[in-house]
Amino acid sequence: MSLGCYQTTLFPTKGKSGFSSWNPLKNSQLKGNKISGVEFSNLHVSQRRKGIPMRLKSLLSVDSAVEIEGKEGVNTRSKYDAIVIGSGIGGLVAATQLAVKGAKVLVLEKYVIPGGSSGYYQRDGYTFDVGSSVMFGFSDKGNLNLITQALAAVGREMEVIPDPTTVHFHLPNNLSVQVHREYSEFINELISKFPHEKEGILKFYGECWKIFNALNSLQLKSLEEPIYLFGQFFQKPLECLTLAYYLPQNAGDIARKYMKDPDLLSFIDAECFIVSTVNALRTPMINAGMVLCDRHFGGINYPVGGVGGIAKSLAEGLIDQGSEILYKANVTNIIIDQGKAVGVKISDGREFFAQTIISNATRWDTFGKLLKAENLPKEEENFQKVYVKAPSFLSIHMGVKADILPPDTDCHHFVLEDDWARLEEPYGSIFLSIPTILDSSLAPKGRHILHIFTTSPLEDWAGLPPKDYEAKKELIADEIIGRLEKKLFPGLKSSIVFKEVGTPKTHRRYLARDMGTYGPMPRQIPKGLLGMPFNTTGISGLYCVGDSCFPGQGVIAVAFSGVMCAHRVAADIGLEKKSPILDAALLGLLGWLRTLA
Ligand SMILES: NC(=O)c1ccc[n+]([C@@H]2O[C@H](COP(=O)([O-])OP(=O)(O)OC[C@H]3O[C@@H](n4cnc5c(N)ncnc54)[C@H](O)[C@@H]3O)[C@@H](O)[C@H]2O)c1
Numbered sequence: 001m002s003l004g005c006y007q008t009t010l011f012p013t014k015g016k017s018g019f020s021s022w023n024p025l026k027n028s029q030l031k032g033n034k035i036s037g038v039e040f041s042n043l044h045v046s047q048r049r050k051g052i053p054m055r056l057k058s059l060l061s062v063d064s065a066v067e068i069e070g071k072e073g074v075n076t077r078s079k080y081d082a083i084v085i086g087s088g089i090g091g092l093v094a095a096t097q098l099a100v101k102g103a104k105v106l107v108l109e110k111y112v113i114p115g116g117s118s119g120y121y122q123r124d125g126y127t128f129d130v131g132s133s134v135m136f137g138f139s140d141k142g143n144l145n146l147i148t149q150a151l152a153a154v155g156r157e158m159e160v161i162p163d164p165t166t167v168h169f170h171l172p173n174n175l176s177v178q179v180h181r182e183y184s185e186f187i188n189e190l191i192s193k194f195p196h197e198k199e200g201i202l203k204f205y206g207e208c209w210k211i212f213n214a215l216n217s218l219q220l221k222s223l224e225e226p227i228y229l230f231g232q233f234f235q236k237p238l239e240c241l242t243l244a245y246y247l248p249q250n251a252g253d254i255a256r257k258y259m260k261d262p263d264l265l266s267f268i269d270a271e272c273f274i275v276s277t278v279n280a281l282r283t284p285m286i287n288a289g290m291v292l293c294d295r296h297f298g299g300i301n302y303p304v305g306g307v308g309g310i311a312k313s314l315a316e317g318l319i320d321q322g323s324e325i326l327y328k329a330n331v332t333n334i335i336i337d338q339g340k341a342v343g344v345k346i347s348d349g350r351e352f353f354a355q356t357i358i359s360n361a362t363r364w365d366t367f368g369k370l371l372k373a374e375n376l377p378k379e380e381e382n383f384q385k386v387y388v389k390a391p392s393f394l395s396i397h398m399g400v401k402a403d404i405l406p407p408d409t410d411c412h413h414f415v416l417e418d419d420w421a422r423l424e425e426p427y428g429s430i431f432l433s434i435p436t437i438l439d440s441s442l443a444p445k446g447r448h449i450l451h452i453f454t455t456s457p458l459e460d461w462a463g464l465p466p467k468d469y470e471a472k473k474e475l476i477a478d479e480i481i482g483r484l485e486k487k488l489f490p491g492l493k494s495s496i497v498f499k500e501v502g503t504p505k506t507h508r509r510y511l512a513r514d515m516g517t518y519g520p521m522p523r524q525i526p527k528g529l530l531g532m533p534f535n536t537t538g539i540s541g542l543y544c545v546g547d548s549c550f551p552g553q554g555v556i557a558v559a560f561s562g563v564m565c566a567h568r569v570a571a572d573i574g575l576e577k578k579s580p581i582l583d584a585a586l587l588g589l590l591g592w593l594r595t596l597a
């Protein structure tokens with residue numbers, strides 16, 4: 001196969017890339033084969049293989065997979081142990097964990113850099129986080145610092161800046177609550193707002209700590225792998241039973257056992273909404289326990305240089321382990337042979353084969369686009385009955401003059417001005433992150449970054465002619481900024497020096513997520529986490545990872561899903577212990593439990 005045929009994909013040009021407003025290559029950042037200092041030859045392979053020039057090795061390594069298939073047929077075409085579709089944090093954690101266990105992994109990413117929703121883009125001297133800047137799991141202690149652990153597994157460490165306040169809530173009836181890093185400071189502040197509910201507050205958050213402490217005592221691996229699971233039950237029976245007890249419960253029910261004040265219950269709704277996009281009655285108690293305590297135990301920590309550095313470091317670590325990432329590789333099909341997933345096809349026609357296929361695309365994309373919808377396995381039908389796509393977001397990335405922010409402004413804010421009923425409505429509540437409060441290197445001197453986002457359904461933006469679409473973006477962004485100007489920063493509009501607005505269509509396009517969705521949310525009141533599928537699927541050899549798998553949305557949640565997925569896949573390809581009889585029993589039991597949700 002001629003090497004020349006890949007030259008155009010190795011050196012993408014601005015014109016050919018086809019990306020517009022959220023393209024990190026925009027504004028002359030594409031220099032040779034570097035994006036912002038990171039090498040991005042179309043295919044990265046291990047620097048450790050010596051003898052052949054780097055780029056040539058890249059090409060050979062991919063070509064050989066195809067060549068082997070062409071010459072020798074199905075038996076030898078499985079070059080890789082696993083192919084991972086997508087390089088979101090879920091996909092990268094699964095890939096790196098497998099690579100350190102000795103697997104040969106190929107990650108195929110549609111975009112030009114890794115990270116997906118946890119990626120970054122640069123403009124005019126600003127480095128913007130694409131998604132959330134609130135990082136759980138990034139501390140140096142406990143068992144739940146999954147981001148720190150994922151990086152360490154591939155020999156990477158990032159400097160982080162501790163955030164003194166997870167979020168500053170600005171809520172109806174002038175309720176203002178700062179979630180301080182110190183638990184006692186937070187709880188005292190909350191009790192000072194609701195002194196008559198002191199006992200209830202202590203009991204509710206006390207139950208959250210019970211869950212957190214149980215989670216934090218376990219070695220986290222795949223809950224679909226019986227040897228590990230029974231081992232944990234044997235070593236930590238009380239902790240496992242605690243978790244099993246809370247597995248089918250929701251935070252709102254437990255809050256209602258202890259609290260009566262409607263404003264306080266609405267506050268608990270807001271606490272849950274920022275991590276689950278639904279109210280407390282629909283938020284699994286295990287997830288609430290995890291996030292409402294980790295922010296005080298390990299704290300929220302921001303990586304120096306921006307959230308995008310996490311994915312970049314994982315991708316580099318993966319390559320160090322001898323595995324590979326191919327960018328601009330849009331997977332269009334999962335190839336099924338005799339009922340088993342054996343490979344994938346990408347949009348330029350190339351096919352890659354592996355023992356296992358792991359999809360970091362959402363379950364809706366995996367089973368609606370990459371596989372034909374008529375092949376929907378029963379488990380996926382059930383998933384789609386219990387969960388719907390959460391709405392997407394309208395995001396505004398801005399650069400502002402620094403003097404507009406009062407001294408001691410917190411990094412993260414959540415604003416819902418007058419009416420609790422608007423919490424879950426589109427455009428009802430506003431999330432605001434100002435990461436330059438923690439890391440000033442993200443913006444030019446004398447400037448701050450404001451990243452504003454609010455829920456917004458794709459339907460609001462569909463079918464508009466370009467002029468109307470642009471006008472609507474400006475109009476809605478102006479309203480949202482006006483609300484922040486009124487509530488937090490008088491004069492905000494006149495301090496703006498840079499502004500870029502992304503809609504649900506932008507999310508759909510650049511993050512390749514069906515309807516630009518933020519992730520799954522329960523259709524009705526769920527039974528806690530019981531209905532959430534793990535990583536195996538109804539198709540042999542095919543696994544899912546990311547936020548449409550247990551335990552759901554959130555960067556730390558998808559990191560856990562990556563750890564679980566890698567463990568299950570490693571057992572299936574012989575890199576970890578496995579018992580086929582116990583497997584069949586546990587997977588059957590879990591499948592049955594899900595039908596109860
Ligand atoms: N505004 C925010 O704060 C925000 C927004 C969205 C998501 N997030 C967080 O990120 C989490 C999602 O992480 P994740 O790992 O599940 O997924 P992800 O969406 O971050 O990453 C998936 C990756 O797969 C790639 N991909 C999808 N389909 C592909 C295909 N067919 N071929 C090749 N590549 C493909 C995408 O380009 C993307 O890089 C969310 O739960 C949420 O917590 C935050």
Ligand SMILES: CC(C)=CCC/C(C)=C/C=C/C(C)=C/C=C/C(C)=C/C=C/C=C(C)/C=C/C=C(C)/C=C/C=C(\C)CCC=C(C)C
Pocket residue numbers: 132133134136167215218220223232240241243244247274275276286287288290291412413414431432433551552553554555556557560
């Ligand atoms: C199986 C059976 C039957 C039994 C068993 C029992 C057991 C053992 C169990 C166990 C379990 C476990 C281990 C579990 C685990 C879990 C976990 C880890 C979880 C986690 C979670 C997490 C989460 C959810 C997170 C989330 C987060 C988020 C979403 C975030 C977001 C953020 C944002 C949006 C930002 C905001 C902003 C502003 C405010 C500005």
